[in-house]
Amino acid sequence: xxxxxxxxxxxxxxxxxxxxxxxxxxxxxxxxxxxxxxxxxxxxxxxxxxxxxxxxxxxxxxxxxxxxxxxxxxxxxxxxxxxxxxxxxxxxxxxxxxxxxxxxxxxxxxxxxxxxxxxxxxxxxxxxx
Amino acid sequence: xxxxxxxxxxxxxxxxxxxxxxxxxxxxxxxxxxxxxxxxxxxxxxxxxxxxxxxxxxxxxxxxxxxxxxxxxxxxxxxxxxxxxxxxxxxxxxxxxxxxxxxxxxxxxxxxxxx
Numbered sequence: 531x532x533x534x535x536x537x538x539x540x541x542x543x544x545x546x547x548x549x550x551x552x553x554x555x556x557x558x559x560x561x562x563x564x565x566x567x568x569x570x571x572x573x574x575x576x577x578x579x580x581x582x583x584x585x586x587x588x589x590x591x592x593x594x595x596x597x598x599x600x601x602x603x604x605x606x607x608x609x610x611x612x613x614x615x616x617x618x619x620x621x622x623x624x625x626x627x628x629x630x631x632x633x634x635x636x637x638x639x640x641x642x643x644x645x646x647x648x649x650x651x652x653x654x655x656x657x658x659x
Numbered sequence: 660x661x662x663x664x665x666x667x668x669x670x671x672x673x674x675x676x677x678x679x680x681x682x683x684x685x686x687x688x689x690x691x692x693x694x695x696x697x698x699x700x701x702x703x704x705x706x707x708x709x710x711x712x713x714x715x716x717x718x719x720x721x722x723x724x725x726x727x728x729x730x731x732x733x734x735x736x737x738x739x740x741x742x743x744x745x746x747x748x749x750x751x752x753x754x755x756x757x758x759x760x761x762x763x764x765x766x767x768x769x770x771x772x773x774x
Contacts, residue, residue, distance in 0.1 A: 557663040572673055640717055
């Protein structure tokens with residue numbers, strides 16, 4: 531049976547993008563979003579977030595997206611949680627690299643805020659989550 | 660009463676208006692950083708400049724300023740290439756980057772509200 535996507539742990543360092551994406555996912559998609567400005571804050575939030583999906587920006591100061599994912603994978607709460615990366619770098623080689631890290635898909639930045647929820651829902655459905 | 664989508668659209672419009680007002684200052688900051696980098700003032704500045712341009716590329720595009728986002732992305736790629744060379748940009752690269760900085764400034768939208 532497919533699992534319903536309800537809660538998203540979202541990590542993005544850029545405040546404007548974070549606020550717009552969070553509002554988009556909540557208002558348009560009806561998701562509950564736990565938004566974190568850094569990988570370290572995501573690690574602190576993860577144990578209680580009950581996230582169905584991890585949505586990670588790739589390029590962040592300090593812990594970048596892949597490093598954050600590696601650390602989240604070490605936590606029981608997020609050891610197997612599906613992950614989508616968001617990045618401006620979507621060359622085939624880079625996308626392949628993100629998939630090797632376990633991403634179910636990659637969302638291109640810049641993104642359309644009004645379409646973001648639909649895009650994530652499509653990815654979720656295609657993966658049979 | 661607004662639907663959640665309508666409320667979000669109003670929020671987005673306000674974000675765009677706020678961002679448009681802030682863009683000239685962001686452009687001036689990038690120009691000043693580039694001038695300092697070109698003068699070799701501080702070895703930490705190229706990374707700061709690249710980071711600022713990367714943020715601008717992502718945020719401007721997402722908020723609907725596609726020309727600014729594209730110009731910032733073009734500049735970001737040039738800065739990445741210069742960073743990979745591991746040194747301050749050499750003369751031909753400087754010219755290309757200076758042109759890209761100028762193109763970025765030229766991409767500033769007019770003051771009219773977004774449609």
